[in-house]
Amino acid sequence: MVADLRFLLWLRRKQLRHSIDYWLGIVGYEVWDRSISNRLYGIYLGIFLGLWLLLMWSLAVYEAMHAGARLSASASDRLHTFVSDVLPWVVLGGAVLLAIRALRGSPLVLTDEDQTYVAGSPVDRSAVVLVEFVRRCWQIARLAVPLATLVAVLLAHRVSTDEIGLSVIPSALVAIPVVGLVWGLAWLAGMVRLGHPALVRVQVLWLVPLLLVLPAPVVPGVFRWPGVVLTRALLGTPSALAAFAVAGLAAALAAALVYAGRRASLTVVGVESATALRLPSVMELGSLASGVAPVLTPRAPRRPRITLGGRPLLGLPSATGLGMLLARGALVTLRQPGALVLALLGTALFAGSGALMIVHGVPAQVWLVWLTLVIMRPPRGLVAVFAADQSTPFLRQFLPVDNLTLLAVDTALALGVVVAVAVAAWAALASVTAVSGWMLGVALALALLLALSQAAVLARAATWDPALARIVFVGLGFGVVLLVGEHVDAAAAVVVAALIALVLAALIRGGRRVTAT
């Protein structure tokens, strides 16, 4: 098993290295280029990234500390009580949900390459399971630890970092064994199922975790214990003994995983991985199509090929020209209601927060963080159909319109829903609180700008690297609007947003009809 572990770690290290090389290439640093200028650029990138991370982390800690310090003593006490009461149950609920997921589909998800070269090889199954489990825990922990640190800083109720010092670090580190314990329980349940064909066939197996937590209200101390350990740590009263006990239990679960993983069927894992990769879109289609198995994952071992019988409830109407394209855009949007809801939520969050910042004004560091988040991960729901069109050149050849027209018809329904919901929300809120019309105007202008700036990147309106295009189109566009809103007023921000939208529209119209894949 040690040799297999070494092989798998080598494989993952190579994949990680390839991924890092790819992202370095995106920002212009070529790993193979040994020239002095390229190396200097690499050093510059390293320093820039380090400083940027340090700045962002400092800002986050600063904001959390001041948010905590602004609380009155009584409010702070109430918050502590609330966290003590609720967080242990949240941890328990999360553990149950993860266990349910692990019993509905394999927690171990293998890519196509893994299925060919790992599942098809004589590598010890325990090694595969252990490596993937640790990798998953690491992925979660690297988010959970900073988050726990910020929560601990917030709850510390202190006014300076000198007072807080490094005391929150051990508190936040308790999150690691708790993550290991919660994910370990779920993975163990999943591996036990995968090791027994009879259990794989039981479609209601996922109810077991619910049954197991039924006694929780009677003996809450046992069930809430991991959450209580985490809560105490976050409140600044960590117990080293309890933390080591959780860590020991997590280690025991990992050892049990090695044993249970030995029996796991990688054939079932492979089938369920393939299903899981397609599940989001298939499940949305399934909710609208007749004759579709509502729950695909438990059936996957017996039905390796997903078959969708019957006609979809919504059909593509007979239309020609732009009418057909408009109908298609609307139909694709409606057949993926989950995507529509996400688009609505993402856009509302983005446009609402942006409008709030412009209308009410916020410190520069807040909108700097906002802008960075938008550049790194802009909400993409509005342009989902357009993105699909641009990424499939084969089908794009059959759509005889320019990019701007295609964007208009592809986003018509989603934008229409956004406008309708925004106006309805504004009307509802205006009756109970003072929400200005400018707020609505700025929010809608930002939503439109969001769609256009992303479409400009997708349509290759400029010949730059997509990452650079995103920084320019998304970052610069919103940055200018925010600056104008901050230093002039909301009306000027709307005017500038409209001007930028016109420029972006012209660029999109002139962009290539099909982008290379």
Added chain:
Amino acid sequence: MDQPEVVAAQTDVSLLRVSKLRYAYGRDVILHDVSFRVDGGELIVLAGRNGAGKSTLLRCIAGWTSVTSGTVQVAGRSLEEAEREARRQLILVPDLPIFYDALTAWEHLRLVAGANRIPTWEAQAEELLGHFGLWEDRDDYPFTYSRGMRYKLALCLALLVEPPLLLLDEPLGPLDPVSADQLWRDLGVYREAGMAILLSSHQLPADEQPDRYLLMEQGELVGDGTPAELCARLDLPERPTLEALLRAAIVERGAPVGR
């Protein structure tokens, strides 16, 4: 299959003219100054070893990839200067066509027909689906199809539009032998109707020959001519196999053929 009506561009210039086309990816030059022309009603096979640059050449012609230098003219219009007009004259079916997850096969045909304002498309679509054996599966989503079925659906979409120039990347590879023979005969029918067809392939149905061959090796065009012309030049007997033709062209160029 009924005789199709292909409306070729009314012009006395070549339907496709490729001049000194060069494509480089970073330091690697994939295509070296490739030049050739295609006229309406020609069935041309683009042949070459793996990595010779066949698919890249087709993608450059279709405008899916920007060329490094050289020109591609479709019906007299430059792909660089009049991209949209030039590309209305052609359709490329790639080796792995991708479809919309949210639309069924029939809805794909309806979308293409509606967007391109094709009148009385339903009868034509029905005939195409029936001809390629997809009629029973028309209400399924293409992602449930096998690779061969996906390629057939892509062919249905392309043939519904009936472009003057049809580019096919490895059309015979994913198909079973019966379907491949059938497709070859179908392409002959479309050629008779005036459609120009340029397809890349590693194999042809037994005893079949195209109007012309384009032979590629390491990004260069090493042969361009009718089977008879190439046989005479390469000292081969009549009706050579694709493999023999390719080997002879590579040997003539001086490159190692391998085993």
